[in-house]
Amino acid sequence: MAVNVYINFNGNCREAVEYYSQVFKTEEPQIMTFGEAPKDPNFSLPDEVKDLVMHTRLNIGGSNVMFSDTFPDYPFVVGNNISLAYMSEDEAEIKAAFETLKEGGKVGMDIQETFWSKCYGIVTDKFGIEWQLSLEMNNH
Secondary structure (H helix, E strand, O other), X not given: OEEEEEEEEOOOHHHHHHXXXXXXXXXXXXXXXXXXXXXXXXXXXXXHHOOXXXXXXXXXXXXXXXXXXXXXXXXXXOOOOEEEEEEEOOHHHHHHHHHHHOOOOEEEEEEEOOOOOOOEEEEEOOOOOEEEEEEOOOOO
């Protein structure tokens, strides 16, 4: 179980994560771009998005910090581009937290299966904090 910081960037994520990697002397980041994600037959990925960072992370001082570029249709607001990512190996725990956090809040993405998690959702709680909840598979 862990809560990690997730930082979104407006097209300059690769530059930022490589910079932080040098500053904090971490491992070289493993970067997945939107273009490398599994293709969705119902959605055509615009060319200008393919090289943007979909996900990467660094271990900084013992904490996982995750990074991505925002998708062009998703609003980017400086100062509101940080969310908390709650990860657990207990699916019931993920679903219960999601249900509670959405009370008085706003669902960004309903709990669903994605190619990276069997159970993933995004919700902004009643205090305006965005949470990404994700089932962490114990085989990673």
